[in-house]
Amino acid sequence: xxxxxxxxxxxxxxxxxxxxxxxxxxxxxxxxxxxxxxxxxxxxxxxxxxxxxxxxxxxxxxxxxxxxxxxxxxxxxxxxxxxxxxxxxxxxxxxxxxxxxxxxxxxxxxxxxxxxxxxxxxxxxxxxxxxxxxxxxxxxxxxxxxxxxxxxxxxxxxxxxxxxxxxxxxxxxxxxxxxxxxxxxxxxxxxxxxxxxxxxxxxxxxxxxxxxxxxxxxxxxxxxxxxxxxxxxxxxxxxxxxxxxxxxxxxxxxxxxxxxxxxxxxxxxxxxxxxxxxxxxxxxxxxxxxxxxxxxxxxxxxxxxxxxxxxxxxxxxxxxxxxxxxxxxxxxxxxxxxxxxxxxxxxxxxxxxxxxxxxxxxxxxxxxxxxxxxxxxxxxxxxxxxxxxxxxxxxxxxxxxxxxxxxxxxxxxxxxxxxxxxxxxxxxxxxxxxxxxxxxxxxxxxxxxxxxxxxxxxxxxxxxxxxxxxxxxxxxxxxxxxxxxxxxxxxxxxxxxxxxxxxxxxxxxxxxxxxxxxxxxxxxxxxxxxxxxxxxxxxxxxxxxxxxxxxxxxxxxxxxxxxxxxxxxxxxxxxxxxxxxxxxxxxxxxxxxxxxxxxxxxxxx
DNA sequence: TTACCTTTGAAGGTA
DNA sequence: TACCTTCAAAGGTAA
Numbered sequence: 001x002x003x004x005x006x007x008x009x010x011x012x013x014x015x016x017x018x019x020x021x022x023x024x025x026x027x028x029x030x031x032x033x034x035x036x037x038x039x040x041x042x043x044x045x046x047x048x049x050x051x052x053x054x055x056x057x058x059x060x061x062x063x064x065x066x067x068x069x070x071x072x073x074x075x076x077x078x079x080x081x082x083x084x085x086x087x088x089x090x091x092x093x094x095x096x097x098x099x100x101x102x103x104x105x106x107x108x109x110x111x112x113x114x115x116x117x118x119x120x121x122x123x124x125x126x127x128x129x130x131x132x133x134x135x136x137x138x139x140x141x142x143x144x145x146x147x148x149x150x151x152x153x154x155x156x157x158x159x160x161x162x163x164x165x166x167x168x169x170x171x172x173x174x175x176x177x178x179x180x181x182x183x184x185x186x187x188x189x190x191x192x193x194x195x196x197x198x199x200x201x202x203x204x205x206x207x208x209x210x211x212x213x214x215x216x217x218x219x220x221x222x223x224x225x226x227x228x229x230x231x232x233x234x235x236x237x238x239x240x241x242x243x244x245x246x247x248x249x250x251x252x253x254x255x256x257x258x259x260x261x262x263x264x265x266x267x268x269x270x271x272x273x274x275x276x277x278x279x280x281x282x283x284x285x286x287x288x289x290x291x292x293x294x295x296x297x298x299x300x301x302x303x304x305x306x307x308x309x310x311x312x313x314x315x316x317x318x319x320x321x322x323x324x325x326x327x328x329x330x331x332x333x334x335x336x337x338x339x340x341x342x343x344x345x346x347x348x349x350x351x352x353x354x355x356x357x358x359x360x361x362x363x364x365x366x367x368x369x370x371x372x373x374x375x376x377x378x379x380x381x382x383x384x385x386x387x388x389x390x391x392x393x394x395x396x397x398x399x400x401x402x403x404x405x406x407x408x409x410x411x412x413x414x415x416x417x418x419x420x421x422x423x424x425x426x427x428x429x430x431x432x433x434x435x436x437x438x439x440x441x442x443x444x445x446x447x448x449x450x451x452x453x454x455x456x457x458x459x460x461x462x463x464x465x466x467x468x469x470x471x472x473x474x475x476x477x478x479x480x481x482x483x484x485x486x487x488x489x490x491x492x493x494x495x496x497x498x499x500x501x502x503x504x505x506x507x508x509x510x511x512x513x514x515x516x517x518x519x520x521x522x523x524x525x526x527x528x529x530x531x532x533x534x535x536x537x538x539x540x541x542x543x544x545x546x547x548x549x550x551x552x553x554x555x556x557x558x559x560x561x562x563x564x565x566x567x568x569x570x571x572x573x574x575x576x577x578x579x580x581x582x583x584x585x586x587x588x589x590x591x592x593x594x595x596x597x598x599x600x601x602x603x604x605x
Numbered sequence: 606t607t608a609c610c611t612t613t614g615a616a617g618g619t620a
Numbered sequence: 621t622a623c624c625t626t627c628a629a630a631g632g633t634a635a
Contacts, residue, residue, distance in 0.1 A: 354628045359613035363629065371631095379630040380611035387612040402614090409615075421616045425626060 351427060352419050355412040358401035359390055 356364070363386050370382050370389070390398070412419070 354615075354626095356628060357614035360628055363612070367630065378610075378632050380609085380632080382630075383610085383612040385612090390613070405614075421627070422618080424628085425617090427627090 351424065352416055354421055354424060355408040356405060358398065358405040359387075361404050361408070362386070362390055362393070362398075362401045 363383065366386055366389065367379075367382060370385050371377070374382075374385070376382055376385070
């Protein structure tokens with residue numbers, strides 16, 4: 001495969017992941033080289049001036065035309081040529097990347113690098129286009145300017161001017177190549193070193209796209225004939241998608257901080273290459289930070305994907321194969337054009353996932369950490385811990401996730417204006433737990449209680465140490481929970497009687513006293529309410545609630561702890577740090593706590 | 606193979 | 621307006 005310049009090209013690729021900011025030493029070296037180059041350039045200029053002076057006495061343009069070839073003082077020309085050769089040599093041996101950075105121009109897709117000029121000395125259109133697009137501040141001469149260079153100036157002068165210009169261009173080229181390398185740094189390293197919630201350097205073409213490491217060496221970018229980065233067609237240079245399709249498909253998205261260490265991403269990444277998940281949107285920093293959250297630096301193999309309506313794969317579109325839903329990898333727009341029956345069209349509609357809410361975002365970020373800290377593997381137990389931690393977060397911390405989620409929804413709504421959460425209804429199999437009037441609530445409640453206790457026991461054991469030594473004061477109810485769960489029912493008598501329940505959800509805090517199936521809100525809440533009438537697990541029926549862990553009130557002390565979490569799997573870091581807010585709430589609860597804490601039986605194994 | 610478990614939040618529907 | 625229902629992620633577990 002043709003490469004840029006032998007080893008240099010290899011270096012480009014090989015160092016993709018190793019690029020880092022040049023150290024000062026390199027900078028100095030680079031400066032010295034630049035000084036040398038500038039000195040050469042000054043020589044060229046001075047010679048040019050001399051020539052101009054000499055030419056002033058010459059009136060024969062034709063003579064001047066031949067002068068470079070015949071005049072004895074063609075030294076400057078030779079020097080220029082030598083410099084050009086030297087520049088090329090530097091380019092080949094990698095000295096290329098030691099030129100100064102041009103932070104404002106992170107792009108580097110040098111077109112026709114080896115021959116940016118046409119045979120007549122003018123800048124090739126592609127090069128000109130590139131320069132004009134990528135170096136807007138560089139007054140790249142257009143055709144008019146180049147016409148000047150081809151004006152009836154004495155040929156020698158023309159050549160010298162061209163040489164000089166070419167030299168300058170080479171310098172800029174070197175600089176931009178250097179910039180290409182340096183630009184990778186913020187892109188790649190941000191993913192790992194920037195706080196997840198920090199508004200990231202955006203996906204704007206200034207930061208993200210050009211620096212994507214392998215893009216400039218990918219076959220899609222390299223000129224297949226020369227192996228040199230080709231000039232991207234203007235149509236490829238979308239302000240938001242400066243990367244050519246598939247150019248970076250094999251690399252992990254560098255800005256995904258939210259992703260857990262599980263090698264998966266929130267939205268699937270198209271194997272053909274990473275594209276902006278929300279292509280239709282003009283990216284602002286906040287949005288880009290959100291988008292960045294969708295991709296993981298740890299992602300491994302991109303799963304199959306669907307195409308967005310724009311034809312660009314969108315991570316929120318789940319492959320029906322994955323979702324085990326009616327397949328369809330065709331964009332809705334294509335469906336609209338197809339004469340297939342409406343039902344089939346619907347079946348073929350790609351599954352657009354709901355945007356993640358704040359807690360989901362938090363969960364994705366923290367799950368891996370929790371899993372690492374605790375040997376728990378069951379997601380249900382992990383999620384319980386995460387739920388507790390979520391409530392332990394400060395409001396500021398939670399606000400960050402709420403803001404992210406808000407942006408997520410905003411982006412989602414902009415990308416899929418007609419999408420409704422209702423669209424996904426029924427795409428999952430109906431849950432058994434759906435409470436039918438004629439169903440047997442008791443059976444269900446028993447089952448739910450079992451599993452509830454089972455998981456909650458696990459959680460408890462992996463959660464607060466305060467609980468482990470008998471006091472629940474360290475697990476107060478959190479107003480944030482109440483705020484975050486507006487659907488949560490008001491505290492029942494049992495909750496009020498329970499000492500310092502962490503959440504307003506009955507089962508949230510009292511899992512080791514008695515279990516209440518389902519959630520406080522939603523379908524599960526209805527389930528629990530229906531079951532509560534048939535089981536003694538209802539709060540009011542057991543005022544003392546001194547039931548050891550592992551037993552269920554509804555089961556008449558029948559041990560139902562099925563999968564206890566061993567203490568050996570616990571880690572102190574799993575404990576939810578009591579926030580000042582919790583402490584304040586704790587005091588509040590303690591103040592109004594009428595029930596002696598001694599009533600709370602310390603769970604024993 | 607598939608549903609369930611668990612968590613919170615959002616959205617849409619219904620009374 | 622309040623409540624209910626469903627889904628979003630995750631992976632082990634059970635049927």
